[in-house]
Amino acid sequence: MVSFRSTLLALASVIAVTADYVINPDSVPLSTRISWCNDQKSSCPKICLQTTTGQPIVNDCDPEHLTYGCVCSDNKQPNISEYTLTIPYHTCIEWGNQCVTGCGTDNLCAADCREDHPCGAQNPTRVNTTSTSAASSTAAPTSSSSNSVFDGFAGDSGSSSSGNNAGQNAAGALRFGSSYGLAVVAAGMFAGFALLI
Known part of the structure; x- marks a missing residue:
């Protein structure tokens, strides 16, 4: 009989894989895939701690097929592709490596492999709040444009109503x-x- 956890893991794996760059798992040595899975399983609890407490309900990874599951204790699945040391990040990097190899000596093609297909977070969501000793209250997360530089604490939009331009x-x-x-x-x-x- 199939358990609820197995069903949830299979569903989480299917959902997670659809957003990834797809590579043939056999094109990467098994020892490397095991290392990637260890990274994935270490990252999931840390990622979940940004929005909830407690251990993840699902935290699994299959190095044979490069499928994984990460479901936090609040039954939500974080966007794992925004983080490094996860299966989507490793497969994206490997996809880029294989793309560059396929380009041969064509430098423009190789550059397009990396520039048109960046890996990791391009505009990360700030979910944790941070306070400083100089601040009178906890800073709230803000949204920022994709061209902004993250240069301070969460909530520091780069300027304040008092006209301070430090950010x-x-x-x-x-x-x-x-x-x-x-x-x-x-x-x-x-x-x-x-x-x-």
């Missing part, structure tokens, strides 16, 4: 650093070599 300045500094950081390092190395000559 915007921090975001601007991060964008400046990511844009010009390599140029600064290269200039420093060039100056160092110039001094040696």
Whole structure:
């Protein structure tokens, strides 16, 4: 007789696999798939703790077929594809690796494999609230645009009603650093070599 847990696991696995990049499980060594399943089973309880307490109702993974189930104690299935060290993340990375291999020496094709198919969260949902010692209340989660830089605590939208632009300045500094950081390092190395000559 099939148990309720087995039925729930099968349903969760089918739902989870439909959102993933599909790879042939046999194209990855079994030892690697076992490692991926260990990552998945370690990640599920941590992901569930963001919205509920208690151990997950379902936390299983089959390395033979790369199917998995993660159902939290509140009977909800989190969007596992938004997290690293999960089966969807590992299969997405492997799908990209196989895509690049299939491109051969075509660099544009290889770049499209990675750029057009990013893995992990592109715009993660902030579900936990955080408070700081300087804040008078707990910060609430906010939604942000897909082009924003996450640069503070949950609820820090980058500006406040009092006109404080600290969040915007921090975001601007991060964008400046990511844009010009390599140029600064290269200039420093060039100056160092110039001094040696």
